[in-house]
Amino acid sequence: MKQRIALIAHDKKKDDMIALAAEYRDYLAGCKLTATGTTGGRLHNELGLDVERMHSGPLGGDLQIGAHLVNGEIDCVIFLRDPMTPQPHEPDINALVRACDVHNIPCATNVSSARLVLSRLREL
Numbered sequence: 001m002k003q004r005i006a007l008i009a010h011d012k013k014k015d016d017m018i019a020l021a022a023e024y025r026d027y028l029a030g031c032k033l034t035a036t037g038t039t040g041g042r043l044h045n046e047l048g049l050d051v052e053r054m055h056s057g058p059l060g061g062d063l064q065i066g067a068h069l070v071n072g073e074i075d076c077v078i079f080l081r082d083p084m085t086p087q088p089h090e091p092d093i094n095a096l097v098r099a100c101d102v103h104n105i106p107c108a109t110n111v112s113s114a115r116l117v118l119s120r121l122r123e124l
């Protein structure tokens, strides 16, 4: 079955997300991808990936992804958070990361951990 991966990046981490996704483009193209609105738009426009787009994060996109995850529809979350910038939707961000922990879903929150997770998933 296709791996179902959620991709999310805060604004200052979006270039990192694009570079990361470009590195794993062939693998990701074979996955079922879900993303928050702006992140998903860039992944589609710049890398041609087929991505199901939720609302933008500040408008509830993290919560939508969290709901999919709770329903058992997400296998892995790559969430490049910006630890240096306060976010208006901090409670939503925490809720998504918490949902990953509650449901034991891998959640990579920086590029190094994302590379480890994606490299391993690619081998499965």
Ligand SMILES: O=C(CO)COP(=O)(O)O
Pocket (backbone or CB within 6 Å): 008, 009, 010, 011, 035, 036, 037, 038, 039, 040, 055, 056, 057, 058, 061, 062, 093
């Ligand atoms: O804010 C975000 C995650 O918390 C990301 O949302 P966007 O991808 O819409 O910028």
